[in-house]
Amino acid sequence: MQNSDIDLVNIQFQLNGKPIRLSVRPFDSALAVIRDEIGLTGTKEGCGIGECGACTILVDGKAITACLMLAPQLDGREVQTIEGVAEGDTLHPVQQALLAHGAVQCGFCTPGMVMSAKGLLEANSHPTREEIADALAGNLCRCTGYVQIVDAIEELAGSPRANEAVKR
Amino acid sequence: MRSRFRYYRPTSLSEALDFLALHGTDTAIVAGGTDLMISARSGDLQCKYVLDVSRLNELRPVAMSDGLLAIGSAVTHAEIAAHPVTRDVAPVLAKAASCVGSTQIRNMGTIGGNIANASPAADTIPPLMVHNAKIVVKSASGERVEYLGDFVRGPYVTILKPGELITHVLLEPMMSGYRHSFQRIARRRALSIARMNVAALGLVDGNGVIQDLRLSVGSVTPRPCRMTVAEDVLTSNKPDKKVFWEAAEKVSHEMVRWSGIRPTTEYKKPAVEGLVYRALADLFLSEG
Numbered sequence A: 001m002q003n004s005d006i007d008l009v010n011i012q013f014q015l016n017g018k019p020i021r022l023s024v025r026p027f028d029s030a031l032a033v034i035r036d037e038i039g040l041t042g043t044k045e046g047c048g049i050g051e052c053g054a055c056t057i058l059v060d061g062k063a064i065t066a067c068l069m070l071a072p073q074l075d076g077r078e079v080q081t082i083e084g085v086a087e088g089d090t091l092h093p094v095q096q097a098l099l100a101h102g103a104v105q106c107g108f109c110t111p112g113m114v115m116s117a118k119g120l121l122e123a124n125s126h127p128t129r130e131e132i133a134d135a136l137a138g139n140l141c142r143c144t145g146y147v148q149i150v151d152a153i154e155e156l157a158g159s160p161r162a163n164e165a166v167k168r
Numbered sequence B: 001m002r003s004r005f006r007y008y009r010p011t012s013l014s015e016a017l018d019f020l021a022l023h024g025t026d027t028a029i030v031a032g033g034t035d036l037m038i039s040a041r042s043g044d045l046q047c048k049y050v051l052d053v054s055r056l057n058e059l060r061p062v063a064m065s066d067g068l069l070a071i072g073s074a075v076t077h078a079e080i081a082a083h084p085v086t087r088d089v090a091p092v093l094a095k096a097a098s099c100v101g102s103t104q105i106r107n108m109g110t111i112g113g114n115i116a117n118a119s120p121a122a123d124t125i126p127p128l129m130v131h132n133a134k135i136v137v138k139s140a141s142g143e144r145v146e147y148l149g150d151f152v153r154g155p156y157v158t159i160l161k162p163g164e165l166i167t168h169v170l171l172e173p174m175m176s177g178y179r180h181s182f183q184r185i186a187r188r189r190a191l192s193i194a195r196m197n198v199a200a201l202g203l204v205d206g207n208g209v210i211q212d213l214r215l216s217v218g219s220v221t222p223r224p225c226r227m228t229v230a231e232d233v234l235t236s237n238k239p240d241k242k243v244f245w246e247a248a249e250k251v252s253h254e255m256v257r258w259s260g261i262r263p264t265t266e267y268k269k270p271a272v273e274g275l276v277y278r279a280l281a282d283l284f285l286s287e288g
């Protein structure tokens, strides 16, 4: 089918703090639009069915899997992707914590992990270890990085930098 | 190949019902999309329109009304798990909602979607059954109210007709003095036979005798039901391990009665008995 046969949907939303307008195919996922139309490829596609968390983004501050969201549902929302997390060359405190703990073993699961951790810290700046593990349970890590990841977020949450992590 | 459809987002419930009155047979409703997007991706979803009800304020209340707890169909699992009213008068539902999927799934998935999808393993269904939940369904021509056990006809089948949508569910609040427990076994989704869940509410009188017991078990019967045979074993008895096992065996008998002996029975029978036992022990033998 050509795009000309399709009723495109006009949407506008805040993407990493900047307003964006575009026309999307009504049946595409938010993930497809973010990666293929907008070209922000930091958000990864793993399973495509909500099980791996590689596509995690924040919508109105809440972690969701972009592969399960319809693109038109982005309309009017405030959306954050991994690209909006670092400020220039300065990594976000969550990213710094992961690096410091040797918890970044691949580029694939990490963006999703960072977004889930950020979503948690925005709602709860001093989570317990259990709450951290629960918040990251929807992000699969196929290697051995998991313990370091939870350690990293736990240490960050216990430090004054947690408040900074929330603000950014 | 991905399913193709048009998208429509009404701004009010009446607009949604008008749309469904015209296009009901060609329309799929979407709320959180956590079930629908799977079938859209595989191409199994066949419809001309997708109607997005996720932002309708009329479908988003959580409140007591006329002595019942009303929860809007578009309320998410995360909201149910955190809401002070559900935690207070339906803690077994709040607990179940907190167990669904992952944080991401709970932030998107709704109670209305969970009910309408009618998976035998749906985590909110056993808690709703022990609260004698009723489903409120609306269409442009009116409203009907059905008990959940009548609303779901079988695995992934409900009595929802084209043109209708679920607006909310009504629960009897848990009375004071009752205890509650929700237990589940969850493996990876792909192995759905390994998913099973139990909700129980119980009341013990001053003499330590069980006065009321409500038990519902997911994934063991084709339709949601209360395990009355097991409830009868427990009521008027003192809670102890022997009577818990007796009740657990009644549940596994029910399962075999419905589904016959299957290759999975050998695994499922001890699993379901263990799970029911765990729920009853948690209900009566644990503190608080």
Ligand SMILES: Cc1cc2nc3c(=O)[nH]c(=O)nc-3n(C[C@H](O)[C@H](O)[C@H](O)COP(=O)(O)OP(=O)(O)OC[C@H]3O[C@@H](n4cnc5c(N)ncnc54)[C@H](O)[C@@H]3O)c2cc1C
Pocket (backbone or CB within 6 Å): A049, A050, A051, B028, B029, B030, B031, B032, B033, B034, B035, B036, B037, B053, B073, B074, B099, B100, B101, B102, B105, B108, B109, B110, B111, B112, B113, B114, B115, B116, B117, B121, B122, B123, B124, B160, B164, B165, B166, B167, B186, B189
């Ligand atoms: C990775 C993953 C893990 C999951 N884990 C669990 C789990 O642990 N436990 C569990 O129970 N479920 C689980 N699910 C299934 C799913 O998340 C739930 O069933 C969820 O509650 C569905 O709600 P939704 O709003 O996303 O539904 P949608 O996908 O939007 O809709 C589901 C169905 O309901 C219909 N529908 C939605 N709203 C209405 C309405 N108001 N009126 C009439 N029909 C309606 C839709 O047309 C569709 O047929 C999981 C799913 C995924 C992808």
Ligand code: FES
Pocket (backbone or CB within 6 Å): A044, A045, A046, A047, A048, A049, A050, A051, A052, A053, A054, A055, A056, A065, A066, A067, A068
């Ligand atoms: S790609 Fe979305 S959860 Fe795996």
Ligand code: FES
Pocket (backbone or CB within 6 Å): A103, A104, A105, A106, A107, A108, A109, A110, A140, A141, A142, A143, A144, A145, A146
């Ligand atoms: S660090 Fe990426 S899968 Fe484990």
